[in-house]
Amino acid sequence: MASINIFITDDHLLILEGLSAILESIEGIEVVGMSQSATATLEKLQSIQPDLLITDFHMPGVSGQELLREVKKKYPKIKVLILSMHEEIPEIVDLIKDKADGYILKNSGKEEFIVAIQKVMVGEKYFSSSIVHQLLRDLNNPLLDTKALSNQELKIAKMLANGLSSPIIAEQLFISVNTVNTHKKRIYAKLNISNLQELVKLGAQKGWF
Template identity: 30%
Template sequence: MHCRRIFVVDDHPIILSGVGAMINSQDDLTIVGLAGNAEDALEGIGKTLPDVAVVDISLPGVNGVTLIEQLGERFPEISCIALTAHEDPGCLRQVLAAGGRGFVVKRSTATDLLQAIRCVLAGDNYVDPALAARILSPRSAPQGDPGNLSERERSVIQLVALGYSNKEISSRLNLSIKTIETYRTRATEKLELHSRAAIVRFAHSNGWLAELPI
């Protein structure tokens, strides 16, 4: 059986060795390298060229989000999964914006990490159920039609769902805050979305959390 190659980056030796041993116990996966910081990770990944890099967000020096961004620039063929103790949409947004393909919370089970690895290897994105359950609770399914939105309205709603403030969206889209508020109001009225949680659920259901609008 062809084993897919995994590199793990974490500054906690116990977690690093534990995750490595767990992945190596799988018939279809193998560890090709371990690192405790971004500098060693860049060197090791450059030498081993794994299929997937599992990266702790809270690294000393250069943090995991920046490392994921650097890996995407240097090795675009490598899929990155964030491994983190943080469970907030803002952290998820940063990882996705940096090019991460997966987001796994450290308190989750080993099965969740393995599922994330296999998911990104199959070409999909993965969001840990521990976070998804908080921001994507399956209350009422979104009813609006995304086709009713203008390009600007969609961009604004997408950025809201990814955790950006109106001020940040204004700067990113080079529009006034008042204009952003107008687009946001029009879009939420068209889609009948009455809370930020509803916006996030709608964006998730349409696959908008896996991409960042230009």
């Protein structure tokens, strides 16, 4: 069986070298390149075509998400596994939309990396177990259910989440401020929330921005 060629990108040298050592110790895996920035990675990918790119998500300058988009556009056959310290569900949803093949936490052990790489290389998606549990929990969260809202209420909810005041909403929708405030109370009641901060959180989860 041919080796799986992996390229690693992380702005922290310690993590870069540590992950490389872990991966090199796994039979059937070869680290063919490393880089501390997305820009340098894109330059190196012109001559190195790995099977899998493992990249940090939070990097200065060009982010891991931007790198993902560029790689998928220029080299669609390269699998991309996102590496992060955080379980940020709205960002993970965006990464899925950008065709990420997986998302693994930096505190994952060697065995989980093996499973992640194996799954990704056969065309499956992989997400750390804690992320899967959080995704499932959020999917069952009433905050995510906007089906109870009328079309007008949904429109106003999005406008509120985007920072528009009641007078501005009233002006744009040709209704009174009192009507906007009445809709606002109904929106909060139907979504079981009590403040604008929770509505903004919902907006982030639903991609309203």
